[in-house]
């Protein structure tokens with residue numbers, strides 16, 4: 001009896017071990033390439049890690065199996081890194097426990113548009129990590145009105161698809177923090193973006209000419225738009241963003257060019273705006289264009305001390321150059337604002353300044369409550385057609401719908 005028990009146990013254990021082994025064989029640990037193994041030194045500002053990153057990428061990209069590039073917990077100084085595809089596999093993970101640091105001397109990067117660029121990739125995940133653009137010297141240069149270089153975008157994906165960015169922190173970029181350009185199927189979640197409130201052109205996340213981009217659970221404090229959406233963008237989902245300081249979430253600027261793709265199907269949901277210049281904005285130059293913005297939803301938004309909580313501005317013409325006398329060709333239609341609450345920092349909380357040539361159509365305000373100094377704020381409209389539904393304070397001043 002006892003012997004039988006022991007035999008069964010042994011047999012069982014052997015089976016268990018075999019099963020485990022089998023499982024491991026079915027899911028092999030992916031190849032991992034640690035940047036430190038490619039000839040760079042952590043925590044050393046004199047050592048440029050660009051080449052080590054590039055070498056690790058070459059290995060990961062030419063592997064036919066899933067591969068991970070690992071950046072350990074330390075600072076790595078990087079002048080610029082471009083990760084080009086196409087690759088031999090569609091499962092490359094870049095796991096960053098540490099920080100990638102741009103040179104603090106902006107002259108070292110000012111010749112390139114990008115600091116870290118992914119181009120032509122498919123199936124790339126960036127996990128964790130800090131990207132520090134060290135932009136303070138360039139901002140100071142720009143803010144003191146000297147002639148300064150434009151600066152570099154910290155992280156850009158261009159011409160790529162199936163991208164996940166999870167838990168990344170982007171700090172103090174010289175220019176835009178993150179750009180998604182000509183991409184499809186991009187998800188970003190749990191990000192932190194942070195730069196000084198007076199830092200010029202440091203947009204948090206810019207999406208242009210891309211579709212199926214989702215941005216979730218992200219905290220953005222910056223000197224320009226928290227999120228900006230450029231021409232050619234469609235099927236965007238933006239949810240649970242805390243924005244401020246910054247210029248808010250903006251569709252535009254549109255009508256920069258005459259031949260321009262439109263923006264459609266954008267949802268901005270459950271976001272909080274604190275002390276921002278705008279809440280949600282649609283902005284176009286007062287210029288001819290074949291572009292459009294349609295099927296846009298703004299839902300469940302909280303405004304705290306926001307200068308323009310709801311704004312459509314189609315007469316954007318900085319320095320009055322190239323636009324005076326023209327009206328925007330961008331047709332804005334089907335824009336729904338639902339459950340927008342909070343405080344405006346100026347008397348006019350809702351502003352629809354639409355094109356005389358293409359009045360805004362199908363605007364809907366539903367359950368909106370915006371106050372200024374404990375009183376109902378004001379709305380101002382020109383060339384706007386739409387509807388008020390439910391309790392709307394202030395009421396939209398539409399002419400027809």
Ligand SMILES: *[C@@H]1O[C@H](CO)[C@@H](O)[C@H](O)[C@H]1NC(C)=O
Pocket residue numbers: 212234235236237265267
């Ligand atoms: C709009 O975009 C969402 C993703 O944000 C997508 O799920 C939905 O199918 C799109 N709707 C249309 C009509 O394309």
